[in-house]
Amino acid sequence: MKDYTIAVIPGDGIGEEVAPEGVKVLNAAADITGAFRLQYEDLPYGCNYYLKTGKMMADDGLKILKSFDAIYFGAVGFPTVPDHISLRGLRLPICQGLEQYVCYRPSLLLPGVKTPLAGKKVGEIDFVVIRENTEGEYAGAGGRSHRGLPIEVAVETSVFTRVGVERVVRYAFNLARARRKKLVSATKSNAQQHSLTFWDEIVEAVGKEFSDVQIERVLIDALAARFVLRPESLDVVVASNLFGDILTDLGAAICGSMGIAPSGNINPERAYPSMFEPLHGSAPDIVGKGIANPIAMIWCGAMMLDFIGQKPAAQMIERAITAVTRAGRVLTPDLGGTAKTMEVTNAIIAEMRASAK
Ligand code: IPM
Ligand code: MG
Numbered sequence: 001m002k003d004y005t006i007a008v009i010p011g012d013g014i015g016e017e018v019a020p021e022g023v024k025v026l027n028a029a030a031d032i033t034g035a036f037r038l039q040y041e042d043l044p045y046g047c048n049y050y051l052k053t054g055k056m057m058a059d060d061g062l063k064i065l066k067s068f069d070a071i072y073f074g075a076v077g078f079p080t081v082p083d084h085i086s087l088r089g090l091r092l093p094i095c096q097g098l099e100q101y102v103c104y105r106p107s108l109l110l111p112g113v114k115t116p117l118a119g120k121k122v123g124e125i126d127f128v129v130i131r132e133n134t135e136g137e138y139a140g141a142g143g144r145s146h147r148g149l150p151i152e153v154a155v156e157t158s159v160f161t162r163v164g165v166e167r168v169v170r171y172a173f174n175l176a177r178a179r180r181k182k183l184v185s186a187t188k189s190n191a192q193q194h195s196l197t198f199w200d201e202i203v204e205a206v207g208k209e210f211s212d213v214q215i216e217r218v219l220i221d222a223l224a225a226r227f228v229l230r231p232e233s234l235d236v237v238v239a240s241n242l243f244g245d246i247l248t249d250l251g252a253a254i255c256g257s258m259g260i261a262p263s264g265n266i267n268p269e270r271a272y273p274s275m276f277e278p279l280h281g282s283a284p285d286i287v288g289k290g291i292a293n294p295i296a297m298i299w300c301g302a303m304m305l306d307f308i309g310q311k312p313a314a315q316m317i318e319r320a321i322t323a324v325t326r327a328g329r330v331l332t333p334d335l336g337g338t339a340k341t342m343e344v345t346n347a348i349i350a351e352m353r354a355s356a357k
Contacts, residue, residue, distance in 0.1 A: 001034075001036060001037060002035065002036040002037070002070040002309070003035070003036070003037045003038075003039065003311070004036060004038050004039070004070065004308055005038075005039050005041070005067070005068045005069050006026075006038055006039070006041075006068060006069065006070050006071070006072050007025065007040075007041055007043055007064075007068040007071045007072070007273070008040050008041065008042045008071075008072045009043045009045050009046070009048040009071060009072070009074065009090075010042070010049075010074040011045065011073060011075045011076045011090070011282065012046045012047045012048070012074070012075055012076055012077055012078040012086070012282040013075055013077070013078055013281070013282025013283055013284050013287045014074070014075060014258035014283045014286060014287055014292035015046070015075030015076070016074060017041040017287070017292045017294075017341055018074060018278065018292050018293075018296070018297035018341065019074040019297060020298065021070065021294035021297060021298065021341060021345040022072060022294065022297035022298050022301045023040065023072070023299045023301075024345055024349065025301055025306075025317060025345060025348060025349060025352075026072075026305070026351055028349045029305065029310075029313040029314075029316060029317055029352065030313070031299075032313075032316065032352055032356045033310070033312060033316070033356075035310060035313065036310055036313070037136050038073040039310040040072075043057075043061075043065075043066070044209065044241070045057035045061060045090055046076055046078075046086075046090065047076070047077070047080055047081040047086055050085070050086065050089065051080060053076065054074075055089065056085070056086060056089025056090040057089065057090050057093075061093075062093065062094070062097045062098065062179055064337075065094065065098065065273060066098070066272055066273065068273050069273060069278070069308055070273050070274055070275070070276065070304050070307065070308055071094070071273050071274070071299065072275075072276055072277075072300070072304060073091075073275050073276065073277035074277065074278070074282075074285045074297065075277070075278065075280065075281050075282040075283070076090050076091050076149045076281075076282065077282045078280055078282055078284060079247035079284055084315035088140070091277075091321065092138065092140070094265070094275055095133045095134060095265050095275070098272035098273060098274075098275070099134065099166055099266075099267045099269075099271065100132060100133055100134070100266055100267050100272070100275055101132065101133050101134045101164065101167055101266075101267065102131075102133060102168055102171050102264075102265075102266040102267075103130070103131035103132070103133035103241075103244060103263060103264070103265055104130060104263065104264040104265075104266055104303070105129045105131060105244070105248040105251065105263045105264075105279065106127075106128045106129075106261075106262065107125055107126070107128070107129065107231070107248075107251035107252065107254065107261070108126050108128050108320070108324040109121075109122050109124065109254075109255050109256065110122070110255070110256070110260065110322055110326075111125070111322060111325055111326040112325040112326040112327065112331075113255065113256035113257065113260070113325050114256055114335075114336065115255060115256050116253065117228060117231070117254050117256055117294055118255065120231065120232070120254075121228060124231060124232040125232070125254060125255055127231065127235055127237060127251075128175060128179070128235075128236050128237070128247050129236075129238075129243060129244055129247055129249075129251055130168060130171060130172040130175065130236060130237065130238045130239070130241060130246060131239055131240075131243075131244025132164065132165070132168045132238075132239070132240050132241050132244060133168075133241060133244075133265055134162075134164060134241075135159050135161060135241065136158055136159065136240040136241035136242060137156075137158045137240060137241050137242035137253050138241040138242065139157070139158065139159035139256070139310070140158040141159050142155045142156035142157050143155060146238055147357075157194075158240075160194050160195045160196075160198055160199060160240070162198075162202065165198070165199055165202045166202050166206060167268075168238065168258070169185075169202055169203050169206045169238055170206050171268055172207075172215055172236055172237075173206060173207065175236050176210070176213045176235060176236040177210060177212060177213055179235050180210055180235040180237060181213045181214060181235070182213070182214045182216070182234075182235035182236065183207075183210075183213050183214070183215050183216070183220050183235070183236050183237075183238060184216045184217075184223065184234060184236070184237045184238070185198055185199070185200070185203045185216070185218070185236075185237075185238050185239075186218060186220050186223050186235060186238065186240070186243045186244070186247065187199060187218070187219060187220065188218055188219055188220045188221075188243075189217075199240065201239070203215065203217065206341075207266070211351050212279070220239075220246075220247075223237070223247065223307060224246075224247070224250060226251075227247065227250050227251060227254060228254065245303065248261070248263070248279060249279070252279050252280075256335065257293065257334040257335055258279060258281075258296075258334070259292065259293025259295060259296055259332060259334040259335070260293065260295045260299070260335075261278065261279035261280065261296050262276070262278055262279070262294050262296050262297075262300040262302075262303055263276070263277055263278065263279050263300065264298035264303045264304070264307065265277065266307065274304075274307055276300040276301070276303050276304040276307075277300060278296030278297050278299075278300055279296060280292075280296055290342070291332050291333050291340060291341060292341050293332040293334050293341070293344065294332075294341050294342075294344050294345050294348075295302075295321055295324075295325075295344065295348075298317060298321060298345070298348060299317070299318070299321060301317060302315075302317035302318050302321075302337045305317070316352055316355060316356070317348070317352065317354070319351070319355060320351035320352045320355065321348055321349045323351045323355075324344065324347045324348050324351055329342050329347075330344055330346075330347040332344055332346070
Protein backbone atom coordinates (compact mmCIF):
# COMPACT_ATOMS: atom_id res chain seq x y z
CA MET A 1 0.00 0.00 0.00
CA LYS A 2 1.45 3.35 -1.05
CA ASP A 3 0.69 6.57 0.81
CA TYR A 4 0.66 9.96 -0.88
CA THR A 5 0.14 13.46 0.41
CA ILE A 6 -1.79 15.82 -1.84
CA ALA A 7 -2.05 19.59 -1.45
CA VAL A 8 -5.50 20.66 -2.60
CA ILE A 9 -5.84 24.29 -3.68
CA PRO A 10 -9.45 24.75 -4.80
CA GLY A 11 -8.69 28.41 -5.49
CA ASP A 12 -11.39 30.63 -6.96
CA GLY A 13 -14.82 30.47 -8.55
CA ILE A 14 -15.82 27.08 -9.85
CA GLY A 15 -12.45 25.77 -8.67
CA GLU A 16 -14.12 25.55 -5.27
CA GLU A 17 -17.00 23.60 -6.78
CA VAL A 18 -15.09 21.08 -8.85
CA ALA A 19 -12.11 20.37 -6.57
CA PRO A 20 -14.20 18.49 -3.97
CA GLU A 21 -15.78 16.47 -6.79
CA GLY A 22 -12.35 15.48 -8.02
CA VAL A 23 -11.37 14.45 -4.50
CA LYS A 24 -14.46 12.20 -4.30
CA VAL A 25 -13.34 10.41 -7.44
CA LEU A 26 -9.75 10.09 -6.21
CA ASN A 27 -11.04 8.56 -3.00
CA ALA A 28 -13.23 6.15 -4.93
CA ALA A 29 -10.21 5.11 -7.01
CA ALA A 30 -8.16 4.50 -3.87
CA ASP A 31 -11.00 2.55 -2.33
CA ILE A 32 -11.74 0.40 -5.38
CA THR A 33 -8.15 -0.48 -6.27
CA GLY A 34 -6.98 -0.81 -2.67
CA ALA A 35 -3.53 0.04 -4.01
CA PHE A 36 -2.86 3.37 -2.31
CA ARG A 37 -4.01 5.92 0.24
CA LEU A 38 -4.27 9.67 -0.25
CA GLN A 39 -3.93 12.20 2.49
CA TYR A 40 -5.06 15.71 1.64
CA GLU A 41 -4.38 19.12 2.98
CA ASP A 42 -6.64 21.91 1.81
CA LEU A 43 -4.79 25.19 1.28
CA PRO A 44 -6.99 28.28 1.10
CA TYR A 45 -4.84 30.25 -1.37
CA GLY A 46 -6.54 32.36 -4.00
CA CYS A 47 -8.41 35.63 -4.40
CA ASN A 48 -10.34 35.42 -1.12
CA TYR A 49 -7.06 34.84 0.68
CA TYR A 50 -5.69 37.90 -1.13
CA LEU A 51 -8.60 40.09 -0.08
CA LYS A 52 -7.98 39.08 3.55
CA THR A 53 -4.18 39.08 3.63
CA GLY A 54 -2.96 41.10 0.66
CA LYS A 55 -1.22 37.99 -0.68
CA MET A 56 -2.36 35.24 -2.99
CA MET A 57 -0.60 32.60 -0.92
CA ALA A 58 1.39 32.40 2.29
CA ASP A 59 4.94 33.79 2.20
CA ASP A 60 6.30 30.30 2.74
CA GLY A 61 3.70 28.81 0.38
CA LEU A 62 6.27 27.29 -1.96
CA LYS A 63 8.12 25.73 0.93
CA ILE A 64 4.89 24.23 2.23
CA LEU A 65 3.99 22.90 -1.22
CA LYS A 66 7.37 21.26 -1.69
CA SER A 67 6.59 18.73 1.02
CA PHE A 68 3.67 17.18 -0.89
CA ASP A 69 3.70 14.44 -3.50
CA ALA A 70 1.43 16.44 -5.82
CA ILE A 71 -0.78 19.51 -5.99
CA TYR A 72 -4.42 19.35 -7.05
CA PHE A 73 -5.43 22.82 -8.17
CA GLY A 74 -8.90 24.15 -9.04
CA ALA A 75 -8.68 27.59 -10.63
CA VAL A 76 -7.29 31.02 -9.99
CA GLY A 77 -8.65 34.44 -10.81
CA PHE A 78 -11.78 36.35 -9.93
CA PRO A 79 -13.26 39.72 -10.96
CA THR A 80 -12.55 41.13 -7.49
CA VAL A 81 -8.77 40.95 -8.05
CA PRO A 82 -6.87 42.09 -11.17
CA ASP A 83 -5.87 39.04 -13.21
CA HIS A 84 -2.18 39.86 -13.36
CA ILE A 85 -2.09 39.94 -9.56
CA SER A 86 -3.86 36.64 -9.09
CA LEU A 87 -1.79 34.93 -11.75
CA ARG A 88 1.54 36.38 -10.71
CA GLY A 89 0.75 35.74 -7.05
CA LEU A 90 -0.15 32.09 -7.23
CA ARG A 91 -0.08 29.97 -10.33
CA LEU A 92 3.04 31.41 -11.92
CA PRO A 93 5.20 31.38 -8.78
CA ILE A 94 4.21 27.75 -8.28
CA CYS A 95 4.97 26.70 -11.87
CA GLN A 96 8.21 28.67 -11.95
CA GLY A 97 9.32 28.03 -8.37
CA LEU A 98 8.70 24.30 -8.54
CA GLU A 99 10.23 24.03 -12.02
CA GLN A 100 7.07 22.64 -13.52
CA TYR A 101 8.49 23.36 -16.91
CA VAL A 102 6.23 21.03 -18.85
CA CYS A 103 2.61 21.98 -19.25
CA TYR A 104 0.98 18.83 -20.57
CA ARG A 105 -2.36 19.41 -22.28
CA PRO A 106 -4.13 16.64 -24.16
CA SER A 107 -6.77 17.38 -26.77
CA LEU A 108 -8.86 14.28 -27.06
CA LEU A 109 -12.34 14.15 -28.53
CA LEU A 110 -14.37 11.94 -26.21
CA PRO A 111 -17.16 9.71 -27.51
CA GLY A 112 -20.58 11.32 -27.20
CA VAL A 113 -19.13 14.83 -27.20
CA LYS A 114 -19.89 17.05 -30.16
CA THR A 115 -16.96 18.83 -31.76
CA PRO A 116 -17.73 22.15 -33.46
CA LEU A 117 -15.63 20.92 -36.39
CA ALA A 118 -17.91 19.57 -39.09
CA GLY A 119 -17.18 16.02 -40.10
CA LYS A 120 -14.51 15.24 -37.48
CA LYS A 121 -15.03 12.01 -35.61
CA VAL A 122 -13.74 10.40 -32.43
CA GLY A 123 -10.20 9.23 -33.17
CA GLU A 124 -9.51 12.20 -35.40
CA ILE A 125 -8.71 14.60 -32.57
CA ASP A 126 -6.11 13.04 -30.32
CA PHE A 127 -2.99 15.06 -29.72
CA VAL A 128 -1.02 16.61 -26.86
CA VAL A 129 0.30 20.14 -26.63
CA ILE A 130 3.48 20.47 -24.58
CA ARG A 131 3.63 24.09 -23.49
CA GLU A 132 6.82 25.55 -22.08
CA ASN A 133 5.77 26.59 -18.59
CA THR A 134 8.44 28.63 -16.84
CA GLU A 135 9.83 31.26 -19.17
CA GLY A 136 9.23 32.63 -22.68
CA GLU A 137 6.60 35.34 -22.82
CA TYR A 138 5.60 34.65 -19.19
CA ALA A 139 9.06 35.22 -17.76
CA GLY A 140 7.98 38.51 -16.22
CA ALA A 141 10.96 40.49 -17.49
CA GLY A 142 10.07 44.08 -18.25
CA GLY A 143 8.66 47.23 -16.81
CA ARG A 144 6.81 50.49 -17.26
CA SER A 145 8.48 53.88 -17.33
CA HIS A 146 7.21 57.45 -17.41
CA ARG A 147 3.82 56.39 -16.11
CA GLY A 148 0.99 58.63 -17.12
CA LEU A 149 3.13 60.77 -19.41
CA PRO A 150 2.75 60.92 -23.17
CA ILE A 151 6.13 59.22 -23.42
CA GLU A 152 5.03 56.32 -21.24
CA VAL A 153 6.55 53.06 -22.33
CA ALA A 154 5.89 49.42 -21.53
CA VAL A 155 8.41 46.69 -22.22
CA GLU A 156 7.84 42.99 -21.73
CA THR A 157 10.67 40.83 -22.90
CA SER A 158 10.36 37.19 -23.83
CA VAL A 159 13.09 35.15 -22.24
CA PHE A 160 14.31 31.97 -23.87
CA THR A 161 17.20 30.09 -22.30
CA ARG A 162 19.06 27.14 -23.75
CA VAL A 163 18.33 25.06 -20.65
CA GLY A 164 14.67 26.09 -20.66
CA VAL A 165 14.01 25.34 -24.31
CA GLU A 166 16.08 22.20 -24.49
CA ARG A 167 14.43 20.49 -21.55
CA VAL A 168 10.88 21.04 -22.73
CA VAL A 169 11.71 20.13 -26.31
CA ARG A 170 13.39 16.92 -25.19
CA TYR A 171 10.32 16.02 -23.14
CA ALA A 172 8.13 16.57 -26.21
CA PHE A 173 10.36 14.38 -28.38
CA ASN A 174 10.22 11.59 -25.82
CA LEU A 175 6.46 11.86 -25.68
CA ALA A 176 6.21 11.76 -29.47
CA ARG A 177 8.43 8.69 -29.49
CA ALA A 178 5.99 6.98 -27.13
CA ARG A 179 2.99 8.02 -29.27
CA ARG A 180 2.71 8.28 -33.06
CA LYS A 181 6.22 9.69 -33.56
CA LYS A 182 5.22 13.04 -35.00
CA LEU A 183 6.28 16.31 -33.48
CA VAL A 184 5.15 19.74 -34.59
CA SER A 185 7.15 22.66 -33.24
CA ALA A 186 5.17 25.91 -33.11
CA THR A 187 7.29 28.83 -34.17
CA LYS A 188 7.24 32.31 -35.62
CA SER A 189 10.91 32.65 -36.42
CA ASN A 190 10.11 34.62 -39.55
CA ALA A 191 9.10 37.54 -37.32
CA GLN A 192 10.77 36.74 -33.99
CA GLN A 193 14.23 36.64 -35.43
CA HIS A 194 16.20 36.24 -32.20
CA SER A 195 14.19 34.15 -29.80
CA LEU A 196 12.40 31.79 -32.11
CA THR A 197 15.28 31.13 -34.46
CA PHE A 198 17.01 30.03 -31.25
CA TRP A 199 14.00 27.82 -30.47
CA ASP A 200 14.12 26.33 -33.98
CA GLU A 201 17.84 25.59 -33.74
CA ILE A 202 17.36 23.77 -30.45
CA VAL A 203 14.47 21.73 -31.83
CA GLU A 204 16.66 20.70 -34.73
CA ALA A 205 19.63 19.86 -32.53
CA VAL A 206 17.62 17.80 -30.02
CA GLY A 207 15.83 16.17 -32.94
CA LYS A 208 19.11 14.56 -33.98
CA GLU A 209 18.74 12.28 -30.94
CA PHE A 210 15.30 11.24 -32.17
CA SER A 211 15.74 10.08 -35.74
CA ASP A 212 12.59 7.95 -35.39
CA VAL A 213 10.43 11.04 -34.78
CA GLN A 214 9.23 13.11 -37.69
CA ILE A 215 9.72 16.86 -37.00
CA GLU A 216 7.72 19.61 -38.59
CA ARG A 217 8.26 23.28 -37.94
CA VAL A 218 5.00 25.18 -38.37
CA LEU A 219 4.38 28.90 -38.04
CA ILE A 220 1.94 29.60 -35.23
CA ASP A 221 -0.66 31.28 -37.43
CA ALA A 222 -0.72 28.40 -39.88
CA LEU A 223 -0.79 25.99 -36.96
CA ALA A 224 -3.89 27.67 -35.53
CA ALA A 225 -5.62 27.09 -38.85
CA ARG A 226 -4.42 23.50 -38.92
CA PHE A 227 -5.95 22.81 -35.48
CA VAL A 228 -9.30 23.60 -37.09
CA LEU A 229 -8.79 22.15 -40.56
CA ARG A 230 -6.64 19.05 -40.01
CA PRO A 231 -6.42 18.15 -36.31
CA GLU A 232 -6.00 14.50 -37.31
CA SER A 233 -2.54 15.39 -38.63
CA LEU A 234 -1.33 16.31 -35.12
CA ASP A 235 0.28 14.04 -32.53
CA VAL A 236 2.53 16.09 -30.24
CA VAL A 237 2.88 19.86 -30.50
CA VAL A 238 5.61 21.72 -28.62
CA ALA A 239 5.17 25.44 -28.12
CA SER A 240 6.40 28.41 -26.13
CA ASN A 241 4.45 29.53 -23.08
CA LEU A 242 2.14 32.05 -24.77
CA PHE A 243 1.72 30.13 -28.01
CA GLY A 244 0.89 27.05 -25.97
CA ASP A 245 -1.60 29.02 -23.91
CA ILE A 246 -3.49 30.16 -26.98
CA LEU A 247 -3.32 26.84 -28.81
CA THR A 248 -4.65 24.88 -25.86
CA ASP A 249 -7.86 26.90 -25.56
CA LEU A 250 -8.35 26.18 -29.24
CA GLY A 251 -7.56 22.53 -28.58
CA ALA A 252 -10.16 22.41 -25.81
CA ALA A 253 -12.74 24.16 -27.97
CA ILE A 254 -12.43 21.69 -30.84
CA CYS A 255 -12.87 18.87 -28.32
CA GLY A 256 -16.29 20.22 -27.49
CA SER A 257 -15.92 22.10 -24.21
CA MET A 258 -13.52 23.96 -21.96
CA GLY A 259 -15.15 21.99 -19.16
CA ILE A 260 -13.40 18.79 -20.12
CA ALA A 261 -9.82 19.79 -20.78
CA PRO A 262 -7.22 18.76 -18.19
CA SER A 263 -3.72 20.04 -17.73
CA GLY A 264 -0.60 18.98 -15.85
CA ASN A 265 2.17 21.33 -14.76
CA ILE A 266 4.94 18.84 -14.52
CA ASN A 267 8.43 18.67 -13.13
CA PRO A 268 9.59 15.53 -14.95
CA GLU A 269 12.61 15.06 -12.69
CA ARG A 270 10.31 14.89 -9.67
CA ALA A 271 12.60 17.23 -7.75
CA TYR A 272 9.42 19.08 -6.82
CA PRO A 273 5.74 18.18 -6.81
CA SER A 274 3.78 18.58 -10.02
CA MET A 275 0.44 20.36 -10.17
CA PHE A 276 -2.71 19.24 -11.95
CA GLU A 277 -5.38 21.78 -12.87
CA PRO A 278 -8.22 22.05 -15.36
CA LEU A 279 -7.91 24.46 -18.24
CA HIS A 280 -11.23 26.17 -17.67
CA GLY A 281 -10.37 28.73 -15.02
CA SER A 282 -12.72 30.13 -12.40
CA ALA A 283 -15.70 30.79 -14.74
CA PRO A 284 -17.37 33.59 -12.71
CA ASP A 285 -20.41 33.49 -15.01
CA ILE A 286 -21.58 30.10 -13.73
CA VAL A 287 -20.35 30.21 -10.13
CA GLY A 288 -22.87 29.03 -7.56
CA LYS A 289 -25.21 27.38 -10.05
CA GLY A 290 -23.94 23.85 -9.47
CA ILE A 291 -23.56 23.27 -13.19
CA ALA A 292 -19.78 23.41 -13.60
CA ASN A 293 -18.53 20.39 -15.49
CA PRO A 294 -16.35 18.37 -13.09
CA ILE A 295 -14.84 16.24 -15.86
CA ALA A 296 -11.73 18.36 -16.41
CA MET A 297 -10.94 18.31 -12.69
CA ILE A 298 -11.63 14.59 -12.47
CA TRP A 299 -9.48 13.91 -15.51
CA CYS A 300 -6.71 15.95 -13.86
CA GLY A 301 -7.00 13.60 -10.92
CA ALA A 302 -6.41 10.68 -13.27
CA MET A 303 -3.36 12.42 -14.73
CA MET A 304 -2.08 13.04 -11.22
CA LEU A 305 -2.50 9.38 -10.24
CA ASP A 306 -0.77 8.29 -13.41
CA PHE A 307 2.12 10.62 -12.69
CA ILE A 308 2.60 9.49 -9.09
CA GLY A 309 2.65 5.87 -10.16
CA GLN A 310 -0.94 4.64 -9.98
CA LYS A 311 -1.65 3.97 -13.64
CA PRO A 312 -4.39 1.33 -13.20
CA ALA A 313 -6.40 3.76 -11.05
CA ALA A 314 -5.83 6.52 -13.59
CA GLN A 315 -7.02 4.32 -16.42
CA MET A 316 -10.07 3.28 -14.45
CA ILE A 317 -11.06 6.94 -14.03
CA GLU A 318 -10.45 7.71 -17.70
CA ARG A 319 -12.54 4.75 -18.79
CA ALA A 320 -15.35 5.86 -16.49
CA ILE A 321 -15.28 9.41 -17.90
CA THR A 322 -15.45 7.99 -21.42
CA ALA A 323 -18.33 5.69 -20.50
CA VAL A 324 -20.31 8.61 -19.08
CA THR A 325 -19.79 10.87 -22.11
CA ARG A 326 -20.49 8.00 -24.50
CA ALA A 327 -23.79 7.19 -22.77
CA GLY A 328 -24.69 10.88 -22.95
CA ARG A 329 -27.32 10.69 -20.21
CA VAL A 330 -25.56 12.64 -17.46
CA LEU A 331 -23.91 15.71 -18.95
CA THR A 332 -23.65 19.30 -17.76
CA PRO A 333 -25.04 22.18 -19.87
CA ASP A 334 -21.70 22.93 -21.57
CA LEU A 335 -22.06 19.50 -23.20
CA GLY A 336 -25.72 20.00 -24.04
CA GLY A 337 -27.11 18.19 -20.99
CA THR A 338 -29.03 19.28 -17.92
CA ALA A 339 -27.11 17.48 -15.19
CA LYS A 340 -25.65 19.11 -12.13
CA THR A 341 -21.98 18.93 -11.23
CA MET A 342 -22.52 16.30 -8.57
CA GLU A 343 -24.64 14.09 -10.78
CA VAL A 344 -21.76 13.80 -13.23
CA THR A 345 -19.35 12.89 -10.42
CA ASN A 346 -21.77 10.28 -9.13
CA ALA A 347 -22.20 8.79 -12.60
CA ILE A 348 -18.43 8.53 -13.01
CA ILE A 349 -17.99 6.87 -9.62
CA ALA A 350 -20.84 4.46 -10.39
CA GLU A 351 -19.06 3.49 -13.64
CA MET A 352 -15.81 2.93 -11.76
CA ARG A 353 -17.53 0.68 -9.25
CA ALA A 354 -19.38 -1.22 -11.97
CA SER A 355 -16.21 -1.76 -13.99
CA ALA A 356 -14.41 -3.14 -10.95
CA LYS A 357 -17.01 -5.85 -10.28
C1 IPM B 1 -4.02 28.80 -18.61
C2 IPM B 1 -4.62 30.11 -18.25
C3 IPM B 1 -3.62 30.98 -17.53
C4 IPM B 1 -2.43 31.21 -18.42
C5 IPM B 1 -4.27 32.25 -17.04
C6 IPM B 1 -5.27 31.99 -15.95
C7 IPM B 1 -3.29 33.28 -16.65
O1 IPM B 1 -5.11 30.74 -19.38
O2 IPM B 1 -3.69 28.04 -17.70
O3 IPM B 1 -3.90 28.50 -19.79
O4 IPM B 1 -2.43 32.08 -19.27
O5 IPM B 1 -1.46 30.50 -18.28
MG1 MG C 1 -4.92 29.58 -21.11
